[in-house]
Amino acid sequence: MSTKDKIIQTSIALFNQHGERAITTNHIASEMGISPGNLYYHFKNKEDILRHIFGLYQSHLKENFTPMDKNLDVMAQLAGYLDSLVELMWRFNFFYNNLTDILGRDKELKAQYLVHQAQLVEQVVAVINGLKYAEVIAIDDCDIEELAHMVKLTVSFWTPYVKAHSKDSSLTKQDIFGGIVKVILLFKPYARGEGLEQLKKLQQECLNKQLEVEQAVA
Amino acid sequence: MSTKDKIIQTSIALFNQHGERAITTNHIASEMGISPGNLYYHFKNKEDILRHIFGLYQSHLKENFTPMDKNLDVMAQLAGYLDSLVELMWRFNFFYNNLTDILGRDKELKAQYLVHQAQLVEQVVAVINGLKYAEVIAIDDCDIEELAHMVKLTVSFWTPYVKAHSKDSSLTKQDIFGGIVKVILLFKPYARGEGLEQLKKLQQECLNKQLEVEQAVA
DNA sequence: GTCTATAGAGCGATAGAC
DNA sequence: GTCTATCGCTCTATAGAC
Numbered sequence: 397m398s399t400k401d402k403i404i405q406t407s408i409a410l411f412n413q414h415g416e417r418a419i420t421t422n423h424i425a426s427e428m429g430i431s432p433g434n435l436y437y438h439f440k441n442k443e444d445i446l447r448h449i450f451g452l453y454q455s456h457l458k459e460n461f462t463p464m465d466k467n468l469d470v471m472a473q474l475a476g477y478l479d480s481l482v483e484l485m486w487r488f489n490f491f492y493n494n495l496t497d498i499l500g501r502d503k504e505l506k507a508q509y510l511v512h513q514a515q516l517v518e519q520v521v522a523v524i525n526g527l528k529y530a531e532v533i534a535i536d537d538c539d540i541e542e543l544a545h546m547v548k549l550t551v552s553f554w555t556p557y558v559k560a561h562s563k564d565s566s567l568t569k570q571d572i573f574g575g576i577v578k579v580i581l582l583f584k585p586y587a588r589g590e591g592l593e594q595l596k597k598l599q600q601e602c603l604n605k606q607l608e609v610e611q612a613v614a
Numbered sequence: 615m616s617t618k619d620k621i622i623q624t625s626i627a628l629f630n631q632h633g634e635r636a637i638t639t640n641h642i643a644s645e646m647g648i649s650p651g652n653l654y655y656h657f658k659n660k661e662d663i664l665r666h667i668f669g670l671y672q673s674h675l676k677e678n679f680t681p682m683d684k685n686l687d688v689m690a691q692l693a694g695y696l697d698s699l700v701e702l703m704w705r706f707n708f709f710y711n712n713l714t715d716i717l718g719r720d721k722e723l724k725a726q727y728l729v730h731q732a733q734l735v736e737q738v739v740a741v742i743n744g745l746k747y748a749e750v751i752a753i754d755d756c757d758i759e760e761l762a763h764m765v766k767l768t769v770s771f772w773t774p775y776v777k778a779h780s781k782d783s784s785l786t787k788q789d790i791f792g793g794i795v796k797v798i799l800l801f802k803p804y805a806r807g808e809g810l811e812q813l814k815k816l817q818q819e820c821l822n823k824q825l826e827v828e829q830a831v832a
Numbered sequence: 833g834t835c836t837a838t839a840g841a842g843c844g845a846t847a848g849a850c
Numbered sequence: 851g852t853c854t855a856t857c858g859c860t861c862t863a864t865a866g867a868c
């Protein structure tokens with residue numbers, strides 16, 4: 397792995413562990429065993445590093461949130477989306493913890509974020525419409541965009557919510573599944589008949605995965 | 615107003631305007647036209663100021679979130695709670711923007727927060743049970759606590775969500791009403807018959823208040 | 833209660849050698 | 851591509867005068 401990539405990976409790890417605010421360029425260099433000068437050879441400053449990490453975040457979403465395919469099973473696709481959300485919420489949780497600060501400091505990053513989130517809300521709306529079309533849920537059209545924002549809000553801020561309620565401000569991968577359960581909870585009261593059963597099953601699978609992780613750790 | 619109180623009020627204003635991270639003790643003193651030394655006569659450090667502000671936050675909740683009275687109208691009480699939430703989300707929005715950092719730095723404040731939030735979730739559960747008992751909504755008992763957490767998550771992180779989506783990271787009081795609409799949205803799909811109409815009415819009143827504020831500004 | 837002055841520490845970022 | 855050395859800046863917090 398190139399030094400540049402290593403800086404990115406080390407930064408992500410340290411940001412997730414101690415928070416973006418607490419980690420300086422010196423910490424990153426020191427953790428890697430390189431000099432601060434070397435770090436500044438590869439990146440202009442900390443914002444530059446954050447922009448690269450945001451690029452990875454965008455790539456992850458772009459690869460995993462392909463538009464819905466009407467020929468495939470809706471619930472299977474939903475399950476797939478939720479799976480990649482787990483990865484996203486885990487890998488980039490530091491980003492959500494300091495979203496306001498990070499975006500407030502860097503106008504260019506903010507602009508990128510806005511474009512990206514606008515696309516994202518459209519995609520979530522498409523998924524909700526997919527669920528409605530497949531009669532998994534019944535929902536008024538005027539509530540769809542509101543619900544889409546609630547999904548986005550939940551995904552964005554579930555990890556800060558957990559950290560705020562954890563005694564030592566820690567976060568484990570199984571905590572993430574609690575957030576997925578919450579996303580499913582958002583859909584559940586709209587579900588009708590067979591759809592409700594499918595969502596309950598999905599929620600249960602989520603809880604099972606949470607247990608698997610717990611056992612793997614133990 | 616005593617210098618001590620003035621420091622608190624100035625701090626809240628500056629934190630809300632520029633974010634807790636960007637504001638130092640020097641900024642606060644300078645804004646007030648006093649010396650940094652004077653500020654340190656009244657408060658040990660920045661954490662000390664934050665603890666006092668958190669005290670105000672707790673007082674506000676304690677005064678406004680009195681337990682439900684079974685003899686009074688449930689919807690009227692709900693409307694009252696939502697009203698005081700508007701004030702809370704507006705006055706202390708800086709707190710939610712840096713929740714992880716602020717709590718991560720100060721173990722004592724974190725401990726206070728944990729006790730407080732545990733009580734809060736119990737109160738939200740009580741409100742949901744009140745709505746269920748009054749047959750405004752129908753909900754499985756096993757979903758109640760999950761929903762209570764969703765309400766808390768929404769209230770806590772609506773303002774950071776808005777800031778992240780605002781072009782200049784600004785927040786106006788009318789933005790807050792959008793968050794209240796989201797909280798009502800959480801209840802809406804559980805509502806049945808007359809309850810649904812009442813919630814829709816409440817949501818509409820919320821949008822009206824939002825317009826009133828807009829006109830007052832213009 | 834309030835001020836001035838300042839020590840002490842850490843951070844961001846660069847210059848110049850290798 | 852990497853290092854050492856360092857400058858300039860900002861922040862916290864305190865000492866001592868008024």
